[in-house]
Amino acid sequence: MARFRYLARKVAWLAVTLYGVVTFNFLLFHVLPGNPVRLLARSGHLTPQTVADITKVYGLNHPLGEQYLIYLRGLLHGQLGLSYTYREPVGTLLGQYLGNTVLLLAGATVLTIVLGTGVGVVAANLRGSKYDSATVTTSVIGWALPTFWTGLILAFVLGVWLHAFPIFGEQTPNAIYTSSLQRFEDIAAHLFLPTLTLVVVNIAQFVLVARASVIEVLSEDFMTTAIAKGLTPRRILWRHAVRNAMLPIVTSSALLIGLVVAGAIEVETVYSWPGMGLLVYNAVLDRDYPVIEGAFLVFAIVVLLVNFASDLLYQALDPRVREA
Amino acid sequence: MSAESNRREFMKRAGLLALTVPAAATVLDACASVATSAKASTIRVGWAIEPDTMNPLTTYSTEAVEVLQLIYDNLIHTGLDLKPEPGLATSWSYSTDGKSITYQLRKATWHDGKPFTSADAGFTFELIKSKQVSQYAQWVTDLTSAETPDPATLVLHFAKPQAFNPGLAVPIIPQHIWQSMSASQIQKFANSRPVGTGPYRFVNWIKGQSIEISRNETWWGTRPAAQKVTWILFQNEDVMAQSLRTGAVDICPEIPPTIWDGLAGAQNVKAVSMPSFSFHHIGINVSENPKSGGNPLLKDRVIRQALSYAVDRKQLVDVALAGHGIPGSTLLPAGFGEWHLDIPLSQQYNANQGKAKALLDAAGYTLRNGSSVRTSKDGKPLTFRLIAIQSTSVDVAAAQLFRDACAKVGIQLNLTTLDANSLGNTVYNSKAPDWDIFVWGWDTGVYDPDYLLGVPLCNQIGSNNDVYYCNRHYDQLYDEQATELDHATRRALVHQAQQFYYDDAAYIIMWYQDKLQGYRTDTWTGWTEVNGGIILNFTRDNYLKARPV
């Protein structure tokens, strides 16, 4: 029953935060400077008729409060407004790009978590050794690398000098595929460098977290008991240390989503990967407010949901944790 | 008037950011392991800005017009010699008083199979006029009525003679698709399956990636050789140029100067440079509006001319454009040929800091009390605000050079950079324009002096007139040339108008940039170099006349 109440409270809090994000989103993009009609003009002149038409179409003639209600109502119907650049529903645009971003982020996230945890655990086990120092040093340097610059250098080295991988887009332009396997290979080849960049940059974080939490667990009392009980070191490591170290790793994974979402903007821009990051970047350049607003909302909701899931997971894994 | 070629898109093209990685100049050739379409049947164009919409009535982007001009026909098209050639109109003639134009129309079919008639043509013009919609509205301001005496004839009646024939500009849209839409509906209409009478049909548009069109086998004109045309969007021009080298695209119509330089010596690639119809300029706020926040000192022509003398346009071209441009002077770029007024170098307000100082001294703007900034007779310093678009790197560079040059003659400019929209908002805030000097640019909407000459008109304040210039004499000159059907007379008037505006120095035109393009020599041939560019120009004929190698 206590668990259920805990869960209910968490869900309620999630709903409140979601509402807060939605409202914050609206305020951010509607009370900021900029005349949307002028943005739509993109030229010297609009006839007064066109100005009136555009104002009506975008609902800019209503007072702010009413625009807010219209916005909320639209959200409930899945409408996110009309893009200023393309004059199409923002939802449609996002949908076209979202799949590509998910593809990129999913691969990068899984790889980072798995590889990072593995490397970190091994480093923790071999503490004080050359491997450990090398790991920590490399990770610290990796943390300091700007994502975009890493992407550029990687693309330059692997894509240009070694000519091993394509550096632009999702598929070869105008490609004709003889089979769907070939299409899959083409996309995978284009996916390699962006994923590699994200992994290289974010793995450092993970390695250090995994290493630190395993170290802490290894020094706990119950570990001494395990050793005294005669369990082999390997067993100790994997069955006890890692499982108990999972908690911070789970939390870190949730954080990773936030990072990767941000990293996606940089990486997609560098490799022209047609995902939401690229859409946001271009929308910012064009000051296409509805698109930025919609994308921002999607990012926020994704991060929010992932954090919520990780909170639940954390709670499930560690019954000691309760509301602070 | 509105802009067929919008300013913002122009500036984006001029100063795009390149963020992805291109290959080094020493890279090996293409390593594409996936077969691409047989090159000889598709023209693949690489560019870095994509259209905003496929709706010809709501678009302001040059790229959109580039695609739409192959899907829709005009009554009259611009040929490779930049002269009018028949489109949907096989011939046209002016009435004796010059106020009516009669077009004889040919037989054609819409892409959805329905027949084209004069009703569609008349409908198009009347729609634009009545709903006051689209960038073409400016060409029909004097339109009084559109008559269709029979299905193959269209007569347009105007209140005044039209030196520029609107048939050249307006794409003809099908009545049966557009007739039931209200003005708001038109604004919202995406036209995702455009139906025209043109040589190509729309296939698809993958946003952010590519647009594809394929040949219309029932088109009325000579069958073009290219079965398809694809425009591929690159997020950065360096990668785009690289794709030209590796053969992933056949032609790139807009290449930035330093990247174009890097194409020299590339195998199977020809880098070409043509004069353009565009310029970048320094604009000075000369608004007479009492609410204007512009510095009143700038209303003195002496100061404006001194500013013009202070800067060396050749240096601007060399440094900001890597030499790829013509130093600017009068309102119509050199690419306009005989329309452009060529002022001898010795008579230009250019590159003469001594003259600038002399002018200022004589007018009483001197350096007092050991200051490095001149002051007027009643002690006001010659300090002005300068704004430029931050994403247009050539403008930022030029602004800095301009600022440094003016410092040498005792005028202080405080530079701030803004994003393109904020700059537009600031400059075009016609109720109370609060700025002093900007750096910006213009493309021309049509191949006719009318467009650019029409910018500094009194009635364009609140519209295209970015510096709020207003002068009766200039307006009069403009009106005369706009209604003058005799070519030689018109040319003389056009020159007079340019000289007049040049002397008033509200615009300091920095350069006429070259149109830098590149194409592969081993896939398509028959590209004719035209002022303004092989493609992405007023003429679509290069698409139609290209042949596979």
Add this chain to the structure above:
Amino acid sequence: MVRPAVEGGLGRGPGPDLTLSAQLAVETDADARQTALRRVWRYVLADPLGRVGLVLFVLVVLMAVGGPLFFPFNPAAVASSSAGLLRAPSAAHWLGTDELGRDVFREFLAAAHISLLVGLAATAISMVLGAATGIVAGFYGRWTDTILMRITDFFLVLPQLPLVIALAAFFGQSIGIIILVIGMTGWPTTARIVRSQVLSLRERMFVTRVRSLGTSNLRILRVHILPNVMPLIFANTVLVIGSAILAEATLSFLGLGDPVQVSWGTMLHFAFSSGAIGRAAWWYFVPPGVGIVLVVLAFTLTGHAIDQALNPRLRGSR
């Protein structure tokens, strides 16, 4: 961009997580505090990573101070013809020229200034905001804590880079705006760390029964809480600087930086937009990136060493 890390599962901290829940020995004795300082100094020197960090830090200071003195950059010193653009390194120009023909080496040094300035100023803002929030929330507890932490959590959830991009896009692209924007999005993580530290300090306060002696809140804050939180805040500040510098570099690279006051990120931005890659002008696009990495490392390694010195858990002892 901003790289948060786990902090014992309670919240996030800036920089790589080389510590766990940072707990300091609560010392109110002035002598004990001095020992802590000396401890830090000794540790920084002893730890190999700390030594490297110190060396880099000294280099950064030398660069920041010596740069404008010995190699001033003149943005107006452009090439006189197009032949002078993007030239390879030579005796006249140690790192070649950029797309306007200016000396890249001097530009690099001048840009270092801007990058550092923005990083430090933004960090100052976010540290002040974060520390204040954390202290107030942790100390006063109850409703104040709940409300402040809910607000903090809310800002933690908002994706940072999109938010920073949106704010920079709307408010303009000058150095001042960038500083404000980065500063205002970096404080939640600090707030969390500081709060948890204050909470644990408060617990020990009850143990020492200081409260029962009737001391005022303000005095407790000043005498007991602040001195013991300051080292933590200090260690964190050094780590946050790295994040802020990375944030500024990213923003500038994406084209949202100040194009006239050039930072390393802006240099990279212009390098790409002028086709320096296509011309293999490595002297233009490699040094700024290396500069960013070295400066961030300088602050991070030093910060890590300080952190480790104050946190006995991860030190050499097994």
